[in-house]
Amino acid sequence: MKTTKLLMSTVIAATLFLASCKPKDAAIQAAIQAKEAAGITVAVTKGDVTLTGEVDDEATKAKAEEIAKAEKGVKSVINNLTVKPVAAPVVIADxxxxxxxxxxxxxxxxxxxxxxxxxxxxxxxxxxxxxxxxxxxxxxxxxxxxxxxxxxxx
Structure with missing residues (x-):
């Protein structure tokens, strides 16, 4: 009985210790946000990262996703970034x-x-x-x- 309680206490302590070793969502968010370009918003829920905002081109969008995926504790990345449309030149008749x-x-x-x-x-x-x-x-x-x-x- 004492052995079972001791074993159970050890399992619970180990679980809590291991769970506390995983990076927290707020820490992941702060780390990614510090590395991302201006205009990109980072949200983290249970290790799932969502990127939103507007970027200048596809290369910037891909780089933002790469930065987020490289962060420790990230399970997945949802890239909802949009690329700014290129303004068409104004045509004025002669x-x-x-x-x-x-x-x-x-x-x-x-x-x-x-x-x-x-x-x-x-x-x-x-x-x-x-x-x-x-x-x-x-x-x-x-x-x-x-x-x-x-x-x-x-």
Whole structure:
């Protein structure tokens, strides 16, 4: 009986000792977060690491996962990092094309005068409120740098 209690106490003590030797989630999280790039958030639950945030490219995303997997006590890594989209360059039509296309777009609006200079369309004259949206949609589709609306709305 005493031997059984002693053996049981030893098993419990050994289990507690071994369990306390494993790195804690907070320690794992702190160690990984210190090594990761800015903008990456690290969450750890029972040794499972989740990475979230936005990175510049796929190489940075892969490196972040590699860093997390290398940390002692990590069981698995869920990489929820997203790569920032590359902004498409803004296309602005040249003046010669704009002048021709603006003339076509405004022909149905005889009270509107349009001038083009350096990619900017300047509108003057009068227009009914109901027609304004249609005119602006037509002009915006021409890809000017800017539309300077100085119309008087009736």
């Amino acid at each position: 003046d010669s094309a704009l002048i021709k296309n603006v003339a076509d777009a405004t022909k149905d609006f005889p009270t509107v005068k349009a001038e083009v200079k350096d990619g900017v369309i300047v509108l003057t004259g009068e227009l009914k409120k109901a027609s304004l949206i249609t005119l602006m949609q037509h002009l915006s589709a021409l890809k000017p740098k800017k539309i300077d609306n100085k119309l008087t709305i009736k």
